Amino acid sequence: MTTTAQILSDLSGLLGADIVQAIDATSLERLTHDYCVHGRKDVGIHALVLPRNTEQVSQALKYCNDHAIPVVPQGGMTGLSGGAVPVGPCVCISMERMRQVLELDVAASTITVEAGVAMETVQKAADAADLFFPLDLGGRGSCQIGGNLSTNAGGNRVLRFGMARDLVLGLEAVLADGTVIDACRKVIKNNTGYDLRQLFIGAEGTLGIITKIVLKLYPKAKSVCTGIMAVDDYPAVLDLLKRARSGFASQLTAFEVMWPDFYNLGTVGLGRKPPLDEGHGAYVLIETMGTDPATDQERYEAVIGEAMEAGIVKDAIIAQSQREATMLWDVRDSPGEWSKGVHWPQLGFDVSVPTGEIGPLADEIGTVLKTRWPQLKAVFFGHVADGNLHVSVRMSGHDVPELDIEHAVYSLMEKHRGSISAEHGIGSLKREFLKYSRSPAELALMRAIKQAMDPKGIMNPGKVI
DSSP: OOOHHHHHHHHHHHHOTTTEEOOOHHHHHHHTBOSSOBOOTTSOEEEEEOOSSHHHHHHHHHHHHHTTOOEEEESSSOOSSOTTSOOSSEEEEEOTTOOOEEEEETTTTEEEEETTOBHHHHHHHHHHTTEEOOOBOTTTTTOBHHHHHHTTOOBTTHHHHOOGGGGEEEEEEEOTTSOEEEEOOOOSOOOSSSOTHHHHTTSTTSSOEEEEEEEEOEEOOSEEEEEEEEESSHHHHHHHHHHHHHHHGGGEEEEEEEOHHHHHHHTGGGTOOOSSOSOSSEEEEEEEEESOHHHHHHHHHHHHHHHHHTTSOSEEEEOSSHHHHHHHHHHHTGGGGHHHHTOOOEEEEEEEOOGGGHHHHHHHHHHHHHHHOTTOOEEEEEEGGGTEEEEEEEOSSSOOOHHHHHHHHHHHHHHHTOBSBSSSOOTTTSGGGGGGTSOHHHHHHHHHHHHHHOTTOOBSTTSOO
16 A cells, blocks of 8 residues: 555655645645535545646546545535545545636637636636626635536526536546546537537546536626515416516526525524515515616516516515615525524535426425424425425434435435436435435446446545445
8 A cells, every 4th residue: 555655755756846735734624624514534635736737637647546546636615515525545636726717719609717717717707708607606706617517516597508517518637547538629519429528527526537628608698687576385486487487588597486484594584674574485586687778677577567467476576776686686595694693504405306396395395304303494495497496404403313304305306206416416425315316227327437437446436426
C-alpha cells in the first residue's frame, strides 16, 4: 500500500508543490462536508490536488489509477447528497483554480468555461453580452459549473429551459486512467453516434472529471412578471397551471406551489407579513419572462384576472417592482432561512412524479407519516409544473429513526414509478434507496458502464452506484 507521505511526495514531484497540498485542520473541515452531509474527518484524505489545467487533472488521475488510489472530485461543496464528501481514504481533486471563462460566442449563443467557474460568474458574463444563462440555484455564488453538471442540477426554471444537461452543447472530461475526452463542440445538431457528454452529466464524478463545458445561452428577457396566487386545493392548482400554460405559452418560467404549512413557515415563522392571508389550500408563485415590458405585464394581469373571475384563484398579489418580486420569491426560497426562525433540523426529500400525481402523493406521504408516527410534522412545496415535490420532515422532539422515514417515503416512489431524487443527486445519502427508482436491469447496466470506464473503481467510490 502506498503511504500518505509517498503519495504527497510523488504528486508534488509530478505536478509541483503549489498544486499539491498536505491536509491540515482547516482543509479537513472544508473537504469533509457539503450543505447537508457532514462526513467523518478521520477517513484518511492523503492529499488535496488543486490543478490549474486539464493536463494536471490527467496526470493526477493517471497516477492515482496506476496506484489504485481512490479519487474524490470536488467543486463548491454546496451539494445536498454527499456526492463530493469522502467516505474513505482518497486523494481529493478540487477544481477551484480552473475558473477561466474561455470564450463567449454571441453568434452561436454559447459560453465556454472551465469546470471551476462559479454559476454566478457565468450568469454575469452572459448578462454583460446581453444574453441569459437560465440555470439558477440559491448557492449561485459558490457552486461551480462542473459540480452543477455532475449532479445535473435543476432549480426554478426547469419548466422552460430544462435541467443542467439540457444546457450543455459539449464538454471535456478526464477518465480514470488520465485519458482526455474532448467533446467541446458548439453545435446543436450533432448526430454522430453515442452522446458521450451525457455519460458524465449526473454521474457525480464516478465516471470521470468534467474539466471544460460549452453552455447554451438565451436572449435576455426584457420583462419579468411575478405574483403569488391563493387557491382552494390541488385540483385548482392544476386548473391554474393549464391556464398559465395556455395564457403565457413559452414565457412561463416558474410555477411554484407552497402548501399552507410551508407558507406559514416561510412568512410568519420567519417574522414576515404574509403577502396573502393564510387560510387557503395552496399558494402558487408564477413567473414569466418576456420581451415587451408593457404588454407582458398587461398579459400577466389579464391571465390571472381571468382565473379569478373563473373562481380558480381566490386572491392574488402581483409584483409592481423588482423589490416586490424579490419579496415574493423570498417566501418560496425560505427553506435556506429556516435555521434562523424555525429552529428545528429537517430531513429533506426531493422526489418527482407526473404533475397530476403530486397533490395525491403529498396527501399519501402525509397520511403514511402521520399514521405511523403521529408526532412527525411534514411540510410540502415544489416545482410542480415539472413534477418535482419537496418534503421537509421535522427531526427534533421525537425518536423516529431517519432510515425508517426514508424507506417509508422512498418506497412510494417505486409505487408511482417516480424518482427518489428529482434534482439533488444520489451521492452517498440516497445510494441505499436507488432501487426504488431503478430496475435491476438498469442498475446492472449502470454497473457495467462504471466497470468499463473505471475498472479499478477509483472514481468517487461509495457514490451513486
